[in-house]
Amino acid sequence: MQSAQDDRPPRVALLSAVLDLGYLAPAFREACPGIELRLGAELGALEEIDAAVCWFPPPGLLARMPKLKLVQSLAAGIDHLLADPQLPRGRPLCRIVDPGMAAGMTAYVSWAVVQHHRGMRAYVAGSAAGRWQEQEVVSPRRHRVGIAGLGTLGLACAEALAAIGYPVRGWSRSAKQALPAGVAGFHGEAQLDQFLSGCDTLVCLLPLTPQTQGFLDAALFAKLPRGAHLINVGRGDHLVEADLLAAFASGRLAAATLDAFSQEPLPPDHPFWGDPRILVTPHIATRTDHGVIAQQTLANLALLQKGERPLNLVDLERGY
Amino acid sequence: MQSAQDDRPPRVALLSAVLDLGYLAPAFREACPGIELRLGAELGALEEIDAAVCWFPPPGLLARMPKLKLVQSLAAGIDHLLADPQLPRGRPLCRIVDPGMAAGMTAYVSWAVVQHHRGMRAYVAGSAAGRWQEQEVVSPRRHRVGIAGLGTLGLACAEALAAIGYPVRGWSRSAKQALPAGVAGFHGEAQLDQFLSGCDTLVCLLPLTPQTQGFLDAALFAKLPRGAHLINVGRGDHLVEADLLAAFASGRLAAATLDAFSQEPLPPDHPFWGDPRILVTPHIATRTDHGVIAQQTLANLALLQKGERPLNLVDLERGY
Numbered sequence: 001m002q003s004a005q006d007d008r009p010p011r012v013a014l015l016s017a018v019l020d021l022g023y024l025a026p027a028f029r030e031a032c033p034g035i036e037l038r039l040g041a042e043l044g045a046l047e048e049i050d051a052a053v054c055w056f057p058p059p060g061l062l063a064r065m066p067k068l069k070l071v072q073s074l075a076a077g078i079d080h081l082l083a084d085p086q087l088p089r090g091r092p093l094c095r096i097v098d099p100g101m102a103a104g105m106t107a108y109v110s111w112a113v114v115q116h117h118r119g120m121r122a123y124v125a126g127s128a129a130g131r132w133q134e135q136e137v138v139s140p141r142r143h144r145v146g147i148a149g150l151g152t153l154g155l156a157c158a159e160a161l162a163a164i165g166y167p168v169r170g171w172s173r174s175a176k177q178a179l180p181a182g183v184a185g186f187h188g189e190a191q192l193d194q195f196l197s198g199c200d201t202l203v204c205l206l207p208l209t210p211q212t213q214g215f216l217d218a219a220l221f222a223k224l225p226r227g228a229h230l231i232n233v234g235r236g237d238h239l240v241e242a243d244l245l246a247a248f249a250s251g252r253l254a255a256a257t258l259d260a261f262s263q264e265p266l267p268p269d270h271p272f273w274g275d276p277r278i279l280v281t282p283h284i285a286t287r288t289d290h291g292v293i294a295q296q297t298l299a300n301l302a303l304l305q306k307g308e309r310p311l312n313l314v315d316l317e318r319g320y
Numbered sequence: 321m322q323s324a325q326d327d328r329p330p331r332v333a334l335l336s337a338v339l340d341l342g343y344l345a346p347a348f349r350e351a352c353p354g355i356e357l358r359l360g361a362e363l364g365a366l367e368e369i370d371a372a373v374c375w376f377p378p379p380g381l382l383a384r385m386p387k388l389k390l391v392q393s394l395a396a397g398i399d400h401l402l403a404d405p406q407l408p409r410g411r412p413l414c415r416i417v418d419p420g421m422a423a424g425m426t427a428y429v430s431w432a433v434v435q436h437h438r439g440m441r442a443y444v445a446g447s448a449a450g451r452w453q454e455q456e457v458v459s460p461r462r463h464r465v466g467i468a469g470l471g472t473l474g475l476a477c478a479e480a481l482a483a484i485g486y487p488v489r490g491w492s493r494s495a496k497q498a499l500p501a502g503v504a505g506f507h508g509e510a511q512l513d514q515f516l517s518g519c520d521t522l523v524c525l526l527p528l529t530p531q532t533q534g535f536l537d538a539a540l541f542a543k544l545p546r547g548a549h550l551i552n553v554g555r556g557d558h559l560v561e562a563d564l565l566a567a568f569a570s571g572r573l574a575a576a577t578l579d580a581f582s583q584e585p586l587p588p589d590h591p592f593w594g595d596p597r598i599l600v601t602p603h604i605a606t607r608t609d610h611g612v613i614a615q616q617t618l619a620n621l622a623l624l625q626k627g628e629r630p631l632n633l634v635d636l637e638r639g640y
Contacts, residue, residue: 103460103485110484111434114427118604124441127600130593132585137607140423156485163483164430165423165476265452273450280447284438287457 009034010050010301013043013065015057024053024074027290032298051301053293056080063088069304070094072297075288076101076153078314079208079235093314094300096288102156104286105205109157109231110164112257112279113201116229117143140165146199148215149206149234150176150185151320153286157203158183171195173211196223201231208235209319216240221247227254233285236262241272248277259285329354330370330621333363333385335377344373344394347610352618371621373613376400383408389624390414392617395608396421396473398634399528399555413634414620416608422476424606425525429477429551430484432577432599433521436549437463460485466519468535469526469554470496470505471640473606477523478503491515493531516543521551528555529639536560541567547574553605556582561592568597579605 012028012035014021021039028035038044051070052062062071063086071088073081073095081087114120119135126133145161147154150172159180162168169184170176171192179185186195196202202224206212216232217240224230230253232239241262247253257279258272264283272278300310314320332348332355334341341359348355358364371390372382382391383406391408393401393415401407434440439455446453465481467474470492479500482488489504490496491512499505506515516522522544526532536552537560544550550573552559561582567573577599578592584603592598620630634640 100459100461100485104457106484107434107438107460107486110430110480111438111440114431115440118427118431120431120435121444123601123604124444124599126602127598128594128596130588132600132602134602134604137424137604139420139607139609140427141420160430160480160483160485163480164426165420165480166427268450274448276448278447279444280452281443282446282452282454284443284454284457287459289459 009036010298011036011038011048012297012301013038013049013052015052015061016055017058018056021053021055021074024290024293027294028297031291031294035298051297053297054081057084059084060086062086062091070297070300070310072096072293072300073314074293076151077207077235078320079237082319089316092300092304092310093316094296094310094312095314095320096293096296097152097312098288098292098296099152100289100292101286102153105153105233106156106160108259108281108285109203109233110160112231113143113145113161113166113203113229114140114164115279116201116255116257141167143167143200144169144198145201145203146171146195147203147205148172148195149204150179151205151207153233154203154205155180157205169195169198193223196220197225199224199228201229203231204234204238206234206238207320208237211319213237214240216244218243218246221252224252226251228252229255229257231257233259236260236264245271248275253277255279257281259283329356330618331356331358331368332617332621333358333369333372335372335381336375337378338376341373341375341394344610344613347614348617351611351614355618371617373617374401377404379404380406382406382411390617390620390630392416392613392620393634394613396471397527397555398640399557402639409636412620412624412630413636414616414630414632415634415640416613416616417472417632418608418612418616419472420609420612421606422473425473425553426476426480428579428601428605429523429553430480432551433463433465433481433486433523433549434460434484435599436521436575436577461487463487463520464489464518465521465523466491466515467523467525468492468515469524470499471525471527473553474523474525475500477525489515489518513543516540517545519544519548521549523551524554524558526554526558527640528557531639533557534560536564538563538566541572544572546572548572549575549577551577553579556580556584565591568595573597575599577601579603 046065049065053072055074071091071093145166145168147158147170150170158168158170162182171186175187215238255277259281272280303310366385369385373392375394391411391413465486465488467478467490470490478488478490482502491506495507535558575597579601592600623630
């Protein structure tokens with residue numbers, strides 16, 4: 001049975017303390033022409049808002065929306081919501097799972113693995129300088145890639161890297177039932193050391209939770225093969241930055257490709273800039289499609305109104 | 321029934337007019353400790369030679385080996401053998417198919433597709449210069465990749481690019497029965513234009529035959545979408561170099577990644593060097609594993625001695 005309220009268009013707030021989310025408005029209007037969007041300083045009466053689409057929402061604001069039916073993260077992660085100490089934990093909280101987002105991530109990670117493993121940077125420089133100079137060609141079959149975190153993005157990366165020909169292993173908190181063909185599975189604390197010992201390249205795609213904060217630290221680096229390559233496409237706070245620089249100094253790590261940082265943009269005086277062992281990219285590995293954000297948000301409102309389970313509902317106990 | 325001759329170790333010549341093939345000797349000795357290898361100027365009595373492993377063999381030399389049982393290309397291609405006008409066409413001629421070789425090629429091609437599509441070169445420069453600057457993130461789902469040539473290497477590339485998330489299409493001379501999931505197939509002259517019209521990146525992995533020489537010419541470039549990217553990992557003679565430069569001038573092509581050239585090394589005064597639209601790599605996309613060359617050569621000799629069909633026998637009518 002639907003209430004009378006269902007007949008009016010939804011009232012959706014786009015909330016962020018760090019970004020202007022106005023860029024999402026056209027996608028929402030296309031998905032639902034009558035939608036009432038509330039943005040920036042013009043939120044109107046907070047008790048009227050049905051759903052909030054969030055990226056680092058202003059702390060305490062969601063708690064002041066008594067009729068909120070849905071808290072929708074506009075990303076795959078929800079760490080930016082958990083940063084709000086007054087996050088209303090009794091409301092359905094959903095994240096976006098966008099298959100197109102996996103494609104962007106998989107492209108970035110595949111590129112980064114080959115870029116380091118095959119020394120492509122030197123070839124690009126050679127082409128600019130007119131230098132015909134071969135390096136040793138090491139087959140992908142002799143370069144082991146490990147993926148920490150086997151969510152949608154991690155599984156997609158594992159599958160693509162295995163299709164290229166890399167021996168791929170994956171690690172997750174709990175055992176996974178179905179891994180892509182040719183991907184070796186490890187899980188839990190008990191198998192972490194064994195997993196790490198076979199990662200010539202380690203890709204971090206974990207969710208950021210209190211347990212995984214600082215996961216990429218000196219103790220972890222010490223368990224990798226000497227001269228390993230780290231790719232962090234998780235969150236900046238997975239990485240202990242000082243430990244990374246120390247791991248270069250000791251030779252434990254040879255290279256790092258980093259797309260997420262504790263402070264973004266990375267400050268101009270940060271030691272990562274210009275370090276030839278580190279590639280800094282400005283958090284561009286992938287993007288959620290605007291249309292997918294709008295469609296999943298509206299679908300979730302409709303599902304909740306029918307009393308059904310929304311898409312990609314987050315388990316706040318687990319943290320993802 | 322085996323002849324008495326079968327009991328002696330094989331006599332194998334390593335023949336090249338352009339390279340010292342001594343680097344293959346350890347792999348042959350490991351695969352067959354008693355082998356009698358003939359190299360360089362020390363070929364001995366030519367009538368004693370059982371098999372010739374070749375890379376651009378000195379023209380006319382194979383014709384002077386009357387008891388030759390096997391002509392073995394050390395690569396996937398045989399164009400370097402067809403360059404010998406006196407090639408003894410009555411003898412079994414085999415090429416190497418090395419699954420590890422597909423991995424190297426797939427890694428290179430995947431990297432090259434992403435490098436251009438995602439503008440990774442600018443990010444590498446930004447990291448060196450301390451510049452946090454996003455470019456538009458276009459999903460792989462909106463960048464169509466076409467593979468011309470669906471042999472072992474082409475199929476492996478198609479599968480890996482589809483696993484990343486690119487819409488992939490393939491073209492081959494004759495129809496292919498089994499294409500990887502999600503790969504659209506085109507074949508023959510009749511479907512070539514339709515194939516080309518949907519290639520934002522075109523990868524050339526054709527065999528070099530009289531029919532495919534100069535395949536990458538002005539007429540072909542005119543059928544690609546404007547601003548397309550060409551990756552040539554076939555042979556240098558697939559490409560009409562002057563037409564490539566003209567296609568840049570007209571805006572038809574935006575970028576080219578080239579790993580094979582009509583003249584190698586590419587001459588120091590060649591216009592491709594230093595052109596920001598062109599990436600020149602020194603024929604390093606992949607390498608055949610030395611052990612695989614030795615093992616397939618010896619396996620082929622054994623199969624021929626038993627009167628059986630050797631591995632990867634070339635059909636000289638087709639040219640591959």
